[in-house]
Amino acid sequence: MVLAWMRFAAAAGLLLLGLVFEVLAVFGVNRFRRALNRMHAAAMGDTLGILFVMLGLMVLKGWSMDSLKLFLVVAFFWIASPVSGHMISRLEAMTDEDLGEILVMDKTLEAGGQETRGQKAENQEAEGQRTEAQEARAQENKRWEHEDI
Helix, strand or coil: CHHHHHHHHHHHHHHHHHHHHHHHHHHHEEEEHHHHHHHHHHHHHHHHHHHHHHHHHHHHCCCCCHHHHHHHHHHHHHHHHHHHHHHHHHHHHHHCCCCCCCCCCCCCCCCCCCHHHHHHHHHHHHHHHHHHHHHHHHHHHHHHHCCCC
């Protein structure tokens, strides 16, 4: 009887740990702006969350054919998830022309503060150096500046 309760407690702990990883992945996907950062959060939550959930179910079921099936599901996810993530990240790297762009802070501003993305976009607009992609990015940055990130 005590062994059954210990097994149940271990399974519940693993299930809760998997649930925590999945919830953190959801927040990570919604929090980050760039596609590659979002993919990293989703991949970590996906692999670790599914691992702990399936381990919890295996412990709960005991060693049987059901556990073998659950192990095969974990193995499939661990093989398929990195491959699909890699293919999607390669697509993002090939299509995002501003992937390697680094935000440079201008410390010589008259107010002595740092230039924000919105100010940088306004300065570029005043100088007439903006492309269509930069225009779309500036619109997105203005939207993000109003949110507390």
